[in-house]
Amino acid sequence: MIQTSKLIAGNWKMNGLGASLAEVAALRAALAEAAPTCRVALCPPATLVERMARAAGDGVEIGGQDCRAETHGAFTGDISAAMLKDAGATLVILGHSERRQGHGETDALVASKAEAALAAGLAPIICVGETLEQREAGRAVEVVRSQIMASLPLALAGRDFAVAYEPVWAIGTGLTPTLEQIEEVHRAVRAAMIERLGLGVAATPILYGGSVKPDNAREILAVPEVGGALVGGASLKAADFLGIIRGAQ
Numbered sequence: 690m691i692q693t694s695k696l697i698a699g700n701w702k703m704n705g706l707g708a709s710l711a712e713v714a715a716l717r718a719a720l721a722e723a724a725p726t727c728r729v730a731l732c733p734p735a736t737l738v739e740r741m742a743r744a745a746g747d748g749v750e751i752g753g754q755d756c757r758a759e760t761h762g763a764f765t766g767d768i769s770a771a772m773l774k775d776a777g778a779t780l781v782i783l784g785h786s787e788r789r790q791g792h793g794e795t796d797a798l799v800a801s802k803a804e805a806a807l808a809a810g811l812a813p814i815i816c817v818g819e820t821l822e823q824r825e826a827g828r829a830v831e832v833v834r835s836q837i838m839a840s841l842p843l844a845l846a847g848r849d850f851a852v853a854y855e856p857v858w859a860i861g862t863g864l865t866p867t868l869e870q871i872e873e874v875h876r877a878v879r880a881a882m883i884e885r886l887g888l889g890v891a892a893t894p895i896l897y898g899g900s901v902k903p904d905n906a907r908e909i910l911a912v913p914e915v916g917g918a919l920v921g922g923a924s925l926k927a928a929d930f931l932g933i934i935r936g937a938q
């Protein structure tokens with residue numbers, strides 16, 4: 690990951706079939722014209738990684754949405770980092786709140802997965818974020834700091850990766866924190882990253898995620914310490930995703 694330009698990454702979650710590749714073709718054509726200065730990535734379901742890597746061309750990086758910490762073995766239904774890499778992925782989302790909550794993933798497991806991703810040559814995008822209850826209790830910064838300290842393995846120092854701050858209550862809800870709240874947490878994330886990994890991560894991208902849309906992308910992406918966006922619903926349609934990419938220019 691280039692660490693000075695913004696990274697706009699789409700998370701398709703469990704959405705998309707072969708027919709959805711038409712959206713990728715439309716995005717590729719539009720990006721060829723728009724020539725964005727930011728990095729663009731799409732993370733489809735594992736079944737689409739290889740086809741999407743072919744359809745996307747050079748202008749769009751492709752990522753997985755999770756990987757197993759182990760390299761191989763008797764883990765029915767799971768996928769390894771090397772398998773994603775082999776299919777054409779260059780990055781992988783790890784520790785998304787839907788996996789932390791729905792699959793019981795702990796900070797320690799996320800850190801192991803990040804080590805596996807690095808070993809396979811993938812750049813991890815490590816997600817952190819507080820629940821509504823934690824925010825209302827005034828604990829957002831404390832929770833996120835603790836997730837950073839425990840989910841980021843020391844092996845990340847000097848490597849390509851990103852952190853995504855995704856308040857759980859903002860994901861898929863249409864709700865977003867205020868710009869001041871985003872800045873406050875992003876500054877805390879940066880401080881915790883530096884404490885954990887040293888000054889080498891002073892420019893590593895910290896993405897904001899949670900109900901980013903074309904109409905709020907520009908103002909969110911202009912907040913200090915926001916180094917890009919992790920986008921769910923609005924990454925499924927090329928036109929919406931392009932609107933967000935334009936907000937990074």
Ligand code: PEP
Pocket residue numbers: 700855859860861862863898899900901919920921922923
């Ligand atoms: C996400 O799930 O990573 C996400 C940010 O979703 P949405 O943009 O739909 O809120």
